[in-house]
Amino acid sequence: MKSIIGVQMTNMMNKKIFFWLLIPLFFMACKDNAVDEKPIDARIPVTITTIDTTGIEDYMELNATATYLVKNNIKANATGYLSSVNVDINDFVNNGATLFSIKTRESKVLGNTINKIDPSLNFGGAIRVRSNASGIVTMVNVQQGDYVQDGDPLVTINDANSFALILSLPYELKKYVSVGQQLNVILPDGTSRTATVQKFSPTVDATSQTQNVVLKINGKNDVPENLIVKVRINKSANAKTISLPKETVLSDETETDFWIMKIINSNTAIKIPIEKGIQTEDRIEIISPVLTAEDKILLTGNYGVADTIQVKVIKK
Incomplete structure (x- = not known):
């Protein structure tokens, strides 16, 4: 009887010893697994751009109608x-x-x-x-x-x-147009022509306060009568401006505040409030702050992010 009890006690002791031996092995296995796991990269992939100092034209487009005067x-x-x-x-x-x-x-x-x-x-x-x-x-x-x-x-x-384009020019813009000036004309199909300012009408429309301007298309005339075209009036052409691609400039819902995301070190970008100037189809003039060619501005990956973000620059 005693021998049976002794055997049972021995088995229990062996199980306890085996259990305690398994514990360090378990922690060693967990440690090995933790070493193998790679940390998650929370940085936002972005592309960057720099400023452009090429002059930007400030222009507006007005409608003109093709017609025969005689x-x-x-x-x-x-x-x-x-x-x-x-x-x-x-x-x-x-x-x-x-x-x-x-x-x-x-x-x-x-x-x-x-x-x-x-x-x-x-x-x-x-x-x-x-x-x-x-x-x-x-x-x-x-x-x-x-x-x-x-x-x-x-x-x-x-x-x-007598074929001509009749441009209805708001009188306040007359200072930007002169006889003999060459203007760019954009047709509805996307093609363009150049036209010369020939003369001004001696009267101004009493209601709209616009003055008719007669433009003559240069070269071959293949514009049909009554076609409405766009005439581009240049208001100014700055010799040197600081501008960025349109995609870099962000705004709030009311479009009253504007900003860009600028990289300040190898992996951090911050929000920089800006003041806009002239805007074209693809570029925006930056009046303030003063940016330099060394500044790196987020081109993509900048939408809907916080004021300060961790970024990873990728090649476009």
Whole structure:
């Protein structure tokens, strides 16, 4: 009996000894696992940029309408029947081209009789109606065989030499535009032209206080009538400015406060309040604070972050 009890006690002692031997092994295994785990990198991946000192143009865009200033109404020069019609809508005609032929009633009735008496008179020939300008036919009011009276309008021709862009210029901007100045014109399809300021209208619209300015497109004219285009008016061109890409500048919801995120050491960026100046489609002038070429500004990874963040610069 005693031997059985002794054996049981021995087994219990062995189990306790085994348990206590397992404890240090457990802690050693945990320690090894902790060494193998890598710490989490909480830095925000960002790309950076620097300032640009190229001059920025301060400009505004105004609408202008393409039109023909002179529209010629060609009229009948005799009373009679149209024996020929040589034009149609959208035709381009040259100055002096024959547009119509008119045969008078008298020539129809008496022509053959008089010509028999004296063939040199050539009585009864058609009277020609010629164009008095080169341009595009926009309206034809008659057709062959019609009876017309002297002075009736037959056709309308837009004088090609009178094509212009009419810009409605607010009077306060007149100081930025002068006769002979070259302006950039942007068409709705994204293409551009240059135009020369030809003259100012002598009157100002009483309601809108705008003054019409006539612009002549340089080179080939392929702009259709009544097209509305954008004319860029340069208000100033600074020789040297400090600017940043538009993506670097952040603002609050009301767009009253603006700031950038500037790197101050190898892995820290802080919020820097700024004052904006001229703004273009892709760049913003920074009036204050004064930035240098050595300053590194966050280009991406800067949106919705705290005033001070840990960053990791990556190549763009």
